[in-house]
Amino acid sequence: MNFLLDKEHQAIFDKAKAYSLEYLAPITQQLESSPDLLKEKMKDLAEQGFYGLGIPIDMGGKGYSYLQMSLVYEGLAHGSGIMAFLLQLQNNINMEIATFYEGIAPEILTLVPDLACGNKTTAFALTEGGSGCDPSATEAYAELDGDVYRIHGTKDWITNAKDADYFNVMVKDGKDSKNMIILFVPANVPGLRSLENRERMIGNGMFVGGVEFDNCVVPKSNLLSAEGFKEALKAIDVARVFTPAIAIGVAQQAVDSVCAYLGQRESFGKPILTNQGVQWQVAEMTTKIEAARCLLYKTAAVMDSGEPVALTAAMNKLFATDVAMEVTVRCAQLFGAEGLMKSAPIVQAMALAKMLQVIDGTTEIQKIVVGRSIARQYLPRK
Numbered sequence: 001m002n003f004l005l006d007k008e009h010q011a012i013f014d015k016a017k018a019y020s021l022e023y024l025a026p027i028t029q030q031l032e033s034s035p036d037l038l039k040e041k042m043k044d045l046a047e048q049g050f051y052g053l054g055i056p057i058d059m060g061g062k063g064y065s066y067l068q069m070s071l072v073y074e075g076l077a078h079g080s081g082i083m084a085f086l087l088q089l090q091n092n093i094n095m096e097i098a099t100f101y102e103g104i105a106p107e108i109l110t111l112v113p114d115l116a117c118g119n120k121t122t123a124f125a126l127t128e129g130g131s132g133c134d135p136s137a138t139e140a141y142a143e144l145d146g147d148v149y150r151i152h153g154t155k156d157w158i159t160n161a162k163d164a165d166y167f168n169v170m171v172k173d174g175k176d177s178k179n180m181i182i183l184f185v186p187a188n189v190p191g192l193r194s195l196e197n198r199e200r201m202i203g204n205g206m207f208v209g210g211v212e213f214d215n216c217v218v219p220k221s222n223l224l225s226a227e228g229f230k231e232a233l234k235a236i237d238v239a240r241v242f243t244p245a246i247a248i249g250v251a252q253q254a255v256d257s258v259c260a261y262l263g264q265r266e267s268f269g270k271p272i273l274t275n276q277g278v279q280w281q282v283a284e285m286t287t288k289i290e291a292a293r294c295l296l297y298k299t300a301a302v303m304d305s306g307e308p309v310a311l312t313a314a315m316n317k318l319f320a321t322d323v324a325m326e327v328t329v330r331c332a333q334l335f336g337a338e339g340l341m342k343s344a345p346i347v348q349a350m351a352l353a354k355m356l357q358v359i360d361g362t363t364e365i366q367k368i369v370v371g372r373s374i375a376r377q378y379l380p381r382k
């Protein structure tokens with residue numbers, strides 16, 4: 001067992017952090033409001049080799065481990081949590097298409113090299129207006145009609161829905177079925193229409209909104225999985241490794257920035273950072289971030305080992321995003337009035353931390369997963 005990053009892993013983190021601080025941090029405001037700039041920077045990320053991370057090398061990807069990927073997203077989040085989020089989402093969906101689905105149609109696999117280098121983009125469509133935390137309330141469905149599936153329904157809150165070339169869509173296997181399936185749906189099928197962007201407090205350069213499937217027809221061979229729930233849980237476990245990585249990068253950057261600021265800014269004739277009351281806050285925040293980082297690297301290691309990860313991943317998501325929320329709020333206070341400026345990076349960091357507490361299973365859902373798992377060991381068996 002080795003708790004320390006070796007040189008190769010450290011270099012992966014350093015490269016991502018340096019890139020994001022130099023090229024993304026200075027334009028975070030513009031990235032908020034300009035979808036075109038955001039797309040241009042996503043292309044830059046592809047050129048820098050940040051795409052296709054989890055896709056095997058022989059399929060055109062980088063063949064990174066979960067630990068290596070975590071380090072990339074943690075590093076990138078120092079300069080832009082939103083770009084780190086969007087990149088990991090793309091990389092996750094693409095890795096899942098390349099490696100998760102047994103018996104996937106060969107025609108779909110031929111698309112993987114284009115996904116691995118960012119030429120084509122994807123979206124994962126699970127959430128609906130009436131089903132967020134509870135996917136069993138899904139209403140969208142697909143019906144098998146000879147050799148094709150006909151898809152009906154509307155998804156909501158789907159990241160990249162307007163620009164995606166392909167969707168992985170989770171629907172019921174028939175109008176009255178309880179079973180869920182995942183279908184691969186090209187964005188250009190007749191009847192598929194993206195709806196309005198959800199105007200949010202963070203990340204509006206990135207489209208997140210509805211998508212309608214009005215009798216969309218795809219070949220039967222576009223079935224990615226007949227066990228939609230099982231596969232969706234696997235996909236969500238992947239996200240629960242990486243959203244914490246982003247949370248940790250954002251939190252660490254908040255502490256780094258506020259220390260740099262308070263090391264210079266004076267009150268009562270001395271730098272504010274010289275006050276013990278401030279240093280104790282820095283100590284508490286840094287300790288919590290380091291603890292979250294240890295849990296992140298452990299979760300990535302469990303994922304890499306192939307051992308069951310759901311419990312560790314839920315604790316990872318719960319802890320890191322709570323730490324990021326707490327740390328960014330405390331840092332905003334330490335920035336004083338500067339921390340209230342609309343354009344202040346700490347304001348974006350707070351909003352991002354809140355977003356990370358909601359996506360990929362809310363804080364409450366993580367507590368349900370962890371709490372049930374522990375309680376199960378002590379409650380009488382039925």
Ligand SMILES: Cc1cc2nc3c(=O)[nH]c(=O)nc-3n(C[C@H](O)[C@H](O)[C@H](O)COP(=O)(O)OP(=O)(O)OC[C@H]3O[C@@H](n4cnc5c(N)ncnc54)[C@H](O)[C@@H]3O)c2cc1C
Pocket residue numbers: 123124125126127131132133134156157158159160208355358359360361362363364365
């Ligand atoms: C920026 C962004 C991007 C997103 N991208 C995607 C995407 O690409 N694809 C996709 O499919 N979805 C996406 N989502 C949707 C996201 O996954 C959902 O918002 C999330 O699952 C929560 O669902 P909800 O918002 O409907 O909350 P609800 O289910 O309405 O829950 C509301 C509140 O009740 C709490 N709650 C619910 N049930 C319980 C319970 N049993 N016990 C205690 N508390 C409970 C929740 O934790 C939450 O605080 C995105 C969301 C955001 C904000």
